[in-house]
Amino acid sequence: MNSRAWKWALVSAPLALSVSGCVGWGGYPHAKNVHESQLIGTWRAQKCHTTLTLSAAGSASATGIPTEMELDGKVTQKVGGDGTWEIDESGATQQLDVTIGKQDTAFDLYRYRGRLLVGLTVGDPDDANWCVLTRQPATHPDRQGRDDVQAA
Numbered sequence: 001m002n003s004r005a006w007k008w009a010l011v012s013a014p015l016a017l018s019v020s021g022c023v024g025w026g027g028y029p030h031a032k033n034v035h036e037s038q039l040i041g042t043w044r045a046q047k048c049h050t051t052l053t054l055s056a057a058g059s060a061s062a063t064g065i066p067t068e069m070e071l072d073g074k075v076t077q078k079v080g081g082d083g084t085w086e087i088d089e090s091g092a093t094q095q096l097d098v099t100i101g102k103q104d105t106a107f108d109l110y111r112y113r114g115r116l117l118v119g120l121t122v123g124d125p126d127d128a129n130w131c132v133l134t135r136q137p138a139t140h141p142d143r144q145g146r147d148d149v150q151a152a
Contacts, residue, residue, distance in 0.1 A: 031094065034074065034109050035087075
């Protein structure tokens with residue numbers, strides 16, 4: 001390697017590392033200043049068959065949170081039930097911590113095109129097994145079970 005290539009490597013390596021620290025998996029930037037009120041509601045990940053419902057009182061209910069996956073993305077272990085949730089602000093980025101029974105699960109918080117995403121890395125991050133949960137629209141009490149009715 002010539003001296004020009006070494007200089008380029010020395011200059012570009014720190015830049016690449018600093019940029020990669022700003023984004024999470026999938027290139028989504030970490031969300032900042034997330035408040036509990038932004039997380040209340042039901043979140044789903046179709047790929048992982050996961051549903052997570054967070055209440056204002058700090059309680060959570062979940063179905064199908066994967067805890068183990070094969071390399072091809074097939075879920076081999078999952079957890080579900082009732083528990084609690086909170087925002088963890090102890091690290092460099094905020095995380096959503098959910099406890100179901102004795103299982104603690106840390107979800108990452110991301111923003112994509114202004115939309116908040118809840119992300120879960122299952123197993124070894126190098127295996128790239130991710131679940132992306134998106135907020136589901138709230139059903140208005142007057143329209144429950146009537147989504148097929150159109151306004152006149």
